[in-house]
Amino acid sequence: MRHSTCSIQNTFRKLFQLSLLASVSLMAGSALAAYPDKSIKLVVGFPPGGPTDMSARIIAPKLAEILKQSVFVENKAGAGGNVAAQIVANAPPDGYTFLVNSAAFAVNPALYGAAAGYSPKINFSTVAFISTQANVISVNDAVPVKTLAELKAYASKNKLSYSSPGYGTTPHLTCENLFRVQWKADINHIPYKGAGPASMAVVGGETPIACTAVAGVYQFSKQGKVRILGISSDKRSPNLPDVPTLVELGYPQIKDYTWSAMMAPIKTPNDIVQKMNGAVNFVLQLPEVKEQMDKAGLVVMSGDVQQANTYMTEEVNRWEKVVKEVGAKVE
Template identity: 35%
Template sequence: MGLLATSSAALAQAYPNKPIRLVVPFAPGGSTDVVARVIAPSMGRKLGQTVIIENRPGGGGVTATNEVLRSPPDGYSLAMATPSTTAANPAISTKAPYGPADLTAIIDVAATPTVIAVNPSFPAKDYAGFLAELKRKPASYAYASSGMGGISHLQMETFKSLTGVFITHIPYRGAAPALNDAVAGQVQVVMDALPSALPFIKAGKLVPLVVASPERLSDFPDVPTFAEVGLAPMNRMSAFGIVGPKGMPPELVRKINEAVRAALEEPAVRQQIERSGAMVITGSHEQYTAEINSEFALLKRVVAERKLTMDGSN
């Protein structure tokens, strides 16, 4: 045991001696990608090595995340994580190649409100009108999500369960293409984290209807929270963090955690994240682990109650 502890400490002391790969398991331009590209340069400076962003979309984020989790636990292959990759997909897929126990939760970086928004051509421009329209014309509308089994998919299925409406699910290979089609009017409704949706909302290309946030957002003072419209179970923000393979030495986890914390203390980094619509959070390894486990347990219940499957049937 003493030899193992010594070798782990030596590994952490020497780390890193080559570039670090930070995999974003979604397409460029989505909220996860936005946050990763803000923190990577400063994180690299703190560690003394370049942090290379690698976008690997597909499979709702599972494919790339699984590839990272199967890498050696030496800190050179890390993944940006979201509730989709750490909880939602493992909760819904009976063939998921990993679960929360198969990763090392290093640090949660930022939390973002999520928003239901519609194309400006949608008949309603506020939440009450939106809900009334869905009830008036059942099965006439569709919503775009970042992928089958992702957090936006399960959140919208929760919305359908709580409100009794039906709206068709159209999964995409990440938030960016889902947003693009919502903006283009190919799909009428989208639910996504605010950082990637915010530029389209500010440009008038999407209309926000309701947000998951502790309180109304200053940018949209007229847009209610889910809690205000009677959907308290949906009023949970999405957290972005960094994870690695199972079995990473505690000293290594601590070193990466401290580097990211230091990066997030830089005013320029914090301001960029906040301007994107996210809120900076810098929890410990233990706190992030507990958060992932709690989200996974909650979504497992949603999947069971809605009888959801990865083929879209329920």
């Protein structure tokens, strides 16, 4: 699958009607009449304020309405999402604990090796993809550059650092590719525990540069606190029409996206996985949910369980290749 927002949207949208019909039948099925009969927990791999957390918190109250049980978000940040993944991998596979993680979930097994503590293929079933967005390179307003080319020249004369949501996140790999592989620049990576803290670092001047997904710095850019110099999508974002893509700027090999997805422990009954998939798809089509996602700079995704698992496999394989090519390491 090509990594463009449009292609992702189109591919998943084709399966929405099927997913919606499946969700309706499953919700009415007698076999699942008792599920859920208690609250459901969404374990998020990052702190509040980032795109993964935003995605979970936008859909949680609507899922609660559909499933007629409380759905609450619990943030378990650490090791680029590994802590949360390990917790859910070892949770009872009863449909009451789900993981909501970013694309780091697909990256980390290649980056951390056995230390990741989980395998996407062995320990999880992908329930649904929730949202996607491109990565951006932004600078604090005090940094005297207005373009990516100016940042490259500035970096050649000054010792700089950049914040990211953590090792193994796609923004980290986007900027490792740009700064170290393409520019051959020595820009120090400072990992934070999520996009929220990484974004606040550039806003507060802790780091002059930030590499995050769009949602992390979107509002700050509108407030004039940071300048976004480039975006890793294949086409310009409607929310950031004045920001050039890395493709436009001469880096056609960098087309990266940060998604958020829901996963279940591998032995969770298929009927429950299917029902949650249908519920998530239904919620993502609600106008108020789409509006909230759009305000956060997020693009809604959808699709059935088979499509979700196929796409996850593609992502795991793709990022394994990227990690090797970039030579990314956990320091």
